[in-house]
Amino acid sequence: MLNYFDPATEGLNPNRDYGTPAQLSETLVALSIDGVDIRVPEGTSVLRAAALAGINIPKLCASDNLEAFGSCRLCAVEVEGRRGYPASCTTPVAEGMTVTTQNNKLGKLRRNIMELYISDHPLDCLTCPANGNCELQDVAGAVGLREVRYGFDGENHLDAETDDSNPYFSFDPSKCIVCSRCVRACEEVQGTFALTIDGRGFDSKVSASQNENFMDSECVSCGACVQACPTSTLMEKSVIEVGQPEHSVVTTCAYCGVGCSFKAEMKGNELVRMVPYKGGDANHGHSCVKGRFAFGYATHKDRIKEPMIRHTIDEPWRAVSWDEALGFAASRLKAIQAQHGRESIGGITSSRCTNEETYLVQKLIRAAFGNNNTDTCARVCHSPTGYGLKTTMGESAGTQTFDSVMMSDTILVIGANPTDAHPVFASQMRKRLRQGAKLIVADPRYIDLLKTPHGGEGIHLPLRPGTNVALINSLAHVVVTEGLEDQEFIESRCEPKAYTDWRNFISEDRNSPETLEMITGVAAADVRRAARAYARAGNGAIYYGLGVTEHSQGSTMVMGIANLAMATGNIGREGVGVNPLRGQNNVQGSCDMGSFPHELPGYQHIADDLVRGRFEAVWGVTLDNEPGLRIPNMFDAAIAGTFKAMYVQGEDIAQSDPNTHHVESALKALDCLIVQDIFLNETAKFAHVLLPGSTFLEKNGTFTNAERRINRVRKVMPAVAGLEDWEVTCALSNALGYPMHYNHPSEIMDEIAQLTPTFTGVSYDKLEQQGSIQWPCNGDHPDGTPTMHTLDFPIGKGHFAITEYLATEERTNRRFPLLLTTGRILSQYNVGAQTRRTDNRQWHQEDLLEIHPSDAELRGVHDGDWVGISSRVGQTVLRAKLSDRMLPGVVYTTFHHPGSGANIITTENSDWATNCPEYKVTAVQAEKVSQPSQWQQQFRDFDKRQKEYLEQADQDATTALK
């Protein structure tokens, strides 16, 4: 007898559709299907049970990522002792059931159904884009359809008009069989509810919003409907254009920190489409518009295809060989160190590149440069997470898996906007909210998660930007003073003295919601309601983003979050935890891999002689035992003239870092800037050496997502300039005289595993076997660690930290009466270098200033007007968008377009512990203007000149760079 104890994971083929979702019941039910005896979990459908037994019942409306619907009736079966022909998808198994899936009667029934379907379906199979991959075609073949007695002349839908409005997929309703899979995918998988079946009976048709085209509707272009469609009604335009792919490779998305697994479906070296992989543990077969569709940048004409050098930034680039470029870079670096000292150079690792590449860059800096001047873009996003979580709980990482949210009773989201920035996880959150979990959102803006269809009413705590710590203290105050603590957890798991000190502090009246209401702007009653909802939930889970970290008290706030979770015992099991949502694909990995100046891989301090000794033995060099410079310190030192050269891999500091004037001055002060990137990004315009980077499609390696999950990145096409990024770093190191030789990134991972206690069990072989691994993976946790801190903390006992609220120095006044906060949107990614070079630009062509109607009225600003935004450090001009998502007094913008200059106005204020910039709070004034700012005009001139310099580099490139 076949036994399926854990059908969600055991022995299933992710490339197969089992018809209906897995059931997790531990009670097994025995039945017989076509004479095959099988036991499956209670609640399983007969259709799925048959599939598990290897019997394929024809189906059209069923799919194992959707609840059974029972509309096509093709999966009809006979059940002994029951009347009629029930649909096997909606029939649950029962003990002792005897099922027949095929006989003359069933065969005839199915043929009749198919005959009806096909009587209103075009017979253009040979020229249809789905040809070769069409479920309707397959089922027609499977049931033996040979004739359509009704003819094709009756009333039909064959002339229905195609909707081509979406840039990535087309909707051809003439081919629709109204199975509702798209509608259900939009509801159940994505949670947007943009699609519906309009009309009844013969008039039934799929409608986006209320009979709008897809682009104008609420559709977010996640593509779940396209993937669900069994015909070519919803079809990727890339497939329509080039045909069905012929092979596929499983790899990991290079956009946000969710780290979705995809099948890159290929024809030769050409990527036809990305299809989310059901076997991916982060995304379970779902994706967003970026991951699924926005991959065209990889083959964009702007790609840098050859190494280039120049002596100054005021002269054209010269295309040279790899050897010449690396020799030039190495000799400059050496000359600078000879003249200005060992500490006069440094580098930045990339949070977009692989773990192996990041590891090599910091190794190059520490071993070949001989100093610790290494940093990464996490400096400007999640460095406070590292500091705060390490101080309180002993490890610089989130505590849960994404799936854990399905066990949460209350979800507290602070300073994060998951539907835009982590869309696939947001879909999972929304699923849990639809199941009844409570939602609390602490954010100055009314984010879309609060508008989850069928999600129940959330509690919104619309705090003033910059008052996070006051809010978290008031929440903790309620927990402590209303007796909502988990005393058992605190006593057994936390340091008693630190706890007592913290408890005394937090109980003080100055931390009560009533006292702090003046500061946060959040009604005390709402704070009390939220604190109770979180503390009494059973399972309370906290998710947070850059709205927590990018503040002058970012680290304090992270500790405040950890305090709250520990005080309520919401740590150490599924459904709870503290979860930083990471911005870039490999921010977690770049931090893990020792990118920070004070830490070697695995968060091991550089001053620890024992640790350093192990690295020195393997690397064959003596390492500096003092921390190096962080990014802002490098800028300051560059302007001061003591820091002269930088190697920047896959990071656009000129656009993404705050106070652009300051950054530009620093970059201009460098004698040698080496930029390795896939495009001429903003930073590269200040560079002397430009090394072509490779996209995630062009290399092997691993990314680590926000749940500490190490996923494989697999090469599907050759690198445009011949070298993968890790090979470039090796070559640079060799040119500098420090030998680096690896044949494959797996050898780099072996070295990482050798030196990093949390990675000792990680290898490419194990990744092949398991699919992915959540670190720590070592002797204590041989298969990885889905949930952290289950028994104890890496520091033994949890440490409550005192979190005094201290107002930021960035305050509004008469000159700058508004607070600017920044964020991002769904269709664009970070600095936009990738997404702006795809059709995603159709959703977001420019960065807009969202301003409350009352603030706009006061300034005579209308929707679409040019508005000048000034802070004490700079001025820029954006178009206004009136919005009541923020409170009056708060304005909002994104930073996806370089010409917008959002970071012209952000200041150098930063987190006290980590120097993470205070992007989320800038005091500004906004006024109506008629022309771009002076900086924007200079930017245009500079941009134009630098692009011309690139064109002159290579005549071949000239036509490509218009």
Add this chain to the structure above:
Amino acid sequence: MSDQQLQNLINMINQIGANNLHHDDEHDAAEMVAGHLKKFWARSMKAQLISYADSDGAQLSPVSRLAVERLKQKR
């Protein structure tokens, strides 16, 4: 060393002190600040700050001044 660079270092140390001053216990805060600098600041940054404290130090908060003294002992 530029004025701006030194100014930033002064602001940074004063900010660390201010964020860790609890119930006006300057000695506890100074200990924390000194430990923080030792652990996270580059050699050159520490040296610049110490030389400023020795030569002038007017802009250092009381906690920062104490912290620099302790930092010197920790070196």
